Amino acid sequence: MGNLNKHILQSGVSRRSILQGAAAIGGAAVAGQFAIGPAAAQPKKGGTFRVGIAAGNTSENYDPGTWDNVFVQVFATSRHGYLIEITADGTLVGEVAESWEPSPDATVWTFKIRPGIEYHSGGTVKPEDVVASINYHRGENSTSAAKPFVDPIKDISVDGDSVVFTLEAGNADFPFVVSDYHLPIIKSSDGKIDPTSSDGCGPYKVTNYQPGVIAELTRNENYWKTDRAHFDDVKLLTIVDPAARQSALLTGNVDVIDQVDLKTVGLFKRSPNVTILSTTGTQHYTFAMDTRTAPFSDNNVRMALKYAVDRQELVDKILFGYGAVGNDHPISPSNRFFADDLEQTTYDPDKSKYYLKQAGLDSLDVSLSAADAAFGGAVDAAVLYSNSASKAGINIKPTREPNDGYWSDVWMKKPFCAVYWGGRPTEDWMFSVAYASGAPWNDTYWENERFNQLLKTARSELDETKRADMYREMQNLVRTDGGVIIPMFASYVMAHNEKVQHPEKVAANWTLDGFRAVERWWFA
Incomplete structure (x- = not known):
């Protein structure tokens, strides 16, 4: 794909103040889209x-x-x-x-x-x-x-x-x-x-649902949006395996797939009947550590692991350029209060060794659970992470988990695992869902009193300058104290x-x- 596939997260479109009126509310920004194919009719x-x-x-x-x-x-x-x-x-x-x-x-x-x-x-x-x-x-x-x-x-x-x-x-x-x-x-x-x-009361009515297999729907003829719901019928199919998903599109068994396997995206490019569609926004891939469990309960260990990952290598080899380096917090450049002045955490084995010593360790052995159900290339990402971490005296053992049941049996169950997040359109929303104390999806079980105080205060602060300062501090707290490693923001790549x-x-x-x-x- 050459330079065409090197999508980076872009600054967000500004939105008008929410308090100027109902219809004037603007959205948290999202970046544009890239497509190969004929113009839409x-x-x-x-x-x-x-x-x-x-x-x-x-x-x-x-x-x-x-x-x-x-x-x-x-x-x-x-x-x-x-x-x-x-x-x-x-x-x-x-x-x-x-x-x-x-x-x-x-x-x-x-x-x-x-x-x-x-x-x-x-x-x-x-x-x-x-x-x-x-x-x-x-x-x-x-x-x-x-x-x-x-x-x-x-x-x-x-x-x-x-x-x-x-x-x-x-x-x-x-x-x-x-x-x-x-x-x-x-x-x-x-x-x-x-x-x-x-x-x-939406565009389609359910006719058949087999969880984990298929959902079938037919158009709601009474749908109030007359310019929407163009298909007569819809079939949603679970196809977790990347090769099977790709084959389903190439053989005409489905019309669209999500999570294109970036390792084989070139096959689609060579097919005259397939269009690649990529959008950039808030989606990010993470390695979540259970901060209640040793050794992840020690922030020095968490920092050692953050400096032990080669982020750019993951963007290049796992995302094939369809994304950007992350900085261990979930707020992207497309978010309104993204803190672009925070120091970027980089791959630094010496710093990683320093933090291990602060934890009283000369080396570290941990297992990292991953499956393609977490995100495309998650197992390969775990292997690359293991290779880079070894130079810091950290032995990461990648553990391939079954795709089926990953979200019920591995995520928030195993102490160190790969995760994908779609992100959220506002900082408060993202932090409330996954980082607030007691949140059901706080997958690192992280507790930080200052963070939780700022979360509550920033939510009701109408002075945008003060609000930006608080969200900056919160991003930095997650980056330097949180239990999540966020090495990359990933474009949504569909076909x-x-x-x-x-x-x-x-x-x-x-x-x-x-x-x-x-x-x-x-x-x-």
């Missing part, structure tokens, strides 16, 4: 859209509080509607919410509910459904992964055709919170939703056949057009 209806996805487990279900991988995330946006949609350019538009407005201190947010949106099972979306849908994730007994970022909601009430959210403290990013994929609007009864129901068409700009907040390819794309 005008959308038309028809066809069965088949998507090969590099994720899926037999333990998955309809419960929105449990969704944790690309398959269930794409499946969710295919059948559900959300209060807010993040557009391809990172701005916010109303979906179930027709409009929204904050109080001057951003502690009260009023969302006017769009009239006439129909559920697949009949009936229309009511404000009471919104209340029940969000409340499902709240409360002391909630086990939802969304609980940490809905807990700050003090009260939700109905006011005519609107829903009013009262927060414990001001949150200028609150509209982003309610766009999260865990928070679809679901039909309620007696103030409760049914988390086992396939019903939704599709010549039939598939999409808008000129494709979202980079998540893969597959912000998880919305099913709704936004069409056939030529």
Whole structure:
């Protein structure tokens, strides 16, 4: 691919102040897209859209509080509607919410509910459904992964055709919170939703679901967005193995795949019927250490491991240039408050040895769990990491884990493992989900009192200069004290056949057009 594949994370598009008004809210920035292939034509209806996805487990279900991988995330946006949609350019538009407005201190947010949106099972979306849908994730007994970022909601009430959210403290990013994929609007009864129901108000209706295998859907003829949902039917297929996924596209068994195996991306380039599509944003690959467990409970060991990885080698050999070096915190240059002045952690075996000595060690032996289910090339990345770390006296034993069950049996279970993160559009969101004390997805079990204090304060700070300073300190705390090694930010690299068409700009907040390819794309 020459220089064409050397995509780097780009500075974000600025957004207007959230407090200037509901419709004026701009999104956390995402970078542009790179495609090889014909220009998109005008959308038309028809066809069965088949998507090969590099994720899926037999333990998955309809419960929105449990969704944790690309398959269930794409499946969710295919059948559900959300209060807010993040557009391809990172701005916010109303979906179930027709409009929204904050109080001057951003502690009260009023969302006017769009009239006439129909559920697949009949009936229309009511404000009471919104209340029940969000409340499902709240409360002391909630086990939802969304609980940490809905807990700050003090009260939700109905006011005519609107829903009013009262927060414990001001949150200028609150509209982003309610766009999260865990928070679809679901039909309620007696103030409760049914988390086992396939019903939704989105573009497609479920006809068949076999967790870890396939989801089949058909177009919702009553979908309120008349310029969306172009396919007649949709099939989402779990194809975790990279070679099988590639073969499925080349043989015409699927129309699009995510997570293209970058080692063989050249094969696609040589095929006249395949288009490579790459978007850059917040996706990052990590090695997570359980900070509760020795030796990772010692920050000197954690720092030794951070200086023992050759980041540029991983970008070159694992991402093949489709990405950029990371600095051990999850905020990318496409985020609004990215701290571009922090010192870059580099490969330095001598510094690594220094930190080992500070820990009272001359050498270190650890196992690193990895599988391609974590991210494409994760096992190879673990091997490269092992090679570079050996020069610092660190013996990393790469352990290949099964792809099936990786997210249920390895992630947050094994003390040192490979992980992918799609990132989040705001700093508060990313930190709240994966770094806050007690967060269900805090996969390093990291506890830092100063960080947690700053997280709460920055969320309600309306002075953007002060807010930027706090997020800078938080990024540095994760970098120098946290339990995560983030060696690289990875582009989303997808491939599709010549039939598939999409808008000129494709979202980079998540893969597959912000998880919305099913709704936004069409056939030529």
